[in-house]
Amino acid sequence: MTADHTRVCDLLAEYGALIDLGKFYEWLDLFAEDCRYQILPRENFDRGLPAALVYCDSRAMLEDRIRALREANKYNIHTDRHVIGLPRILDDGLAVEAPFAVYQTDQEGETRLFATGLYRDQLEISGPRLKIRDKLILLDTFAIPSLLATPL
Amino acid sequence: MTADHTRVCDLLAEYGALIDLGKFYEWLDLFAEDCRYQILPRENFDRGLPAALVYCDSRAMLEDRIRALREANKYNIHTDRHVIGLPRILDDGLAVEAPFAVYQTDQEGETRLFATGLYRDQLEISGPRLKIRDKLILLDTFAIPSLLATPL
């Protein structure tokens, strides 16, 4: 179980770091072959409303999404910084929750809070590594400006 | 010692997660039977001034406090997000410090930094679990608006 804690922390840290580095194809590789990635306002989730802001239920779909983002970002140049807080490891060690804050810095050098929320991940063991089977991102707000700008 | 690190992280993560989920009675259960919970501006603490913003020296008192908060929150609807940074484990593993940032999101969907500070916890071993015997919350500011809105 101790090893799980370390591996879970490593996976989460890598998840944030690879987005911040813009290494989106390495980031994609953190997901299992069969995977799901969703962004939902927490309010919708709490009320059982399924309307997701982003919904990808395969790695191919997620890859398309990333390609679109990279194109869009040519017109919205910024950098991201994910600060992921201590995770809560549930049940069998393969269900994880972690709070996050994402900051964005624009070309004028201004850094702003972009979003806060909670990751709810289902992981799977893939050889020596953990991979993400299901990532549910509960955003604290429904009012994210220019949401397309980056994966969370 | 490694196990302690994991268990301490788990306890802190659960502490923040349960507040953010509004599960206040499960949160209360993280405290030992005999416990103390205080919120102090760090400036007061550094100067040795005892004036606490919140002071509860029993779980019953903390429970009363929570009940009052739930009532007050009917008029101040918001959600919280705790991002707890890496903890510093002192001495015997039962004294812990961890920095935190708390964000609040209001009904218009605006997310703001609410408070930053430091947890200073004394823990105790209670069967298979760690419980909080003494939680001292040092707030970086003395100027918290609507402090009553949520436990930190």
Added chain:
Amino acid sequence: MTADHTRVCDLLAEYGALIDLGKFYEWLDLFAEDCRYQILPRENFDRGLPAALVYCDSRAMLEDRIRALREANKYNIHTDRHVIGLPRILDDGLAVEAPFAVYQTDQEGETRLFATGLYRDQLEISGPRLKIRDKLILLDTFAIPSLLATPL
């Protein structure tokens, strides 16, 4: 490897905590005898521009720097809070990356985001402890007001 994770987390947590406590001489002691400490805007780093905002390549130089900061801070009184996110441990366990957010609170009690960025550390084993041999701080912005106010 698990032990490394714990020790790395402890070192990072202590690093932030000692700055926030203003214990700069204990903080200096986290560095190896032969050490380097640099602050660079990430943009410069990404483009291979070496221009550092702060560059110290010995502990004596870092100590001078700290002494100057303490002098300057008599005129810019504030407190700091480092929230350090989950670290990414690379290679042999002695290369570490961790995202951070630093908040400052002024004398009026206002808390503001001061800076976000990434630590990239090379560590070394020094008896029972880890020490910092090389700390590269990549700031997300080139536009930090009053950068001199505090070590990051």
